[in-house]
Amino acid sequence: MLSKKIENALNNQIKLEAISSQYYLSMASWAETKGFNGVAAFLFKHSEEERMHMIKLIRFVNERGGHALIPALSAPEKSFSNLNSVFEQILKHEILVSSEINKLVDICLKEKDYTTHNFLQWYVSEQIEEEALARNVLDKLRMIGGENKGGIYFFDRDLGSMGTTSSASGIKTE
Ligand code: FEO
DSSP, X not given: OOOHHHHHHHHXXXXXXXXXXXXXXXXXHHHHHTTOHHHHHHHHHHHHHHHHHHHHHHHHHHHTTOOOOOOOOOOOOOOOSOHHHHHHHXXXXXXXXXXXXXXXXXXXXXXXXXXXXXXXXXXXXXXXXXXXXXXXXXXXXXXXXXXXHHHHHHHHHHHHHHHHSOGGGTOOOO
């Protein structure tokens, strides 16, 4: 059985994962309207992964005798200045998510809830991958430089294949 404190903390995390999913969905839609179809495919998939992170938490809270709450969300940002800005925002957002997961882990230790602590280890590893992925994509963009249209074309194409294939390309499908 979850303590109220942990249930509330997990519900906050459910909301953060929902926000992440909406945020990336908005980025995907923006990218698609700008003709960055590969980036859009990558971001649509990323948005789905965030939804899966949220559902995994919802199921866990309910399974442990709590009540997972489906949050109201405000509209995410709808336009972005360029691809660099999109991926900088993703990295910043993922760093925030990691810090919230770490706080949750800390609460579990303080409350001696080792079951939830164990469950959260999946999110701890996931965050390492998500941050690394965002850094990696940003590095590629910086290497190309904003004005290099040919470079951006190949970048978009590469991201498109990352958005539609499995972990062999560095993207997890869980
Ligand atoms: Fe579910 Fe990207 O954090």
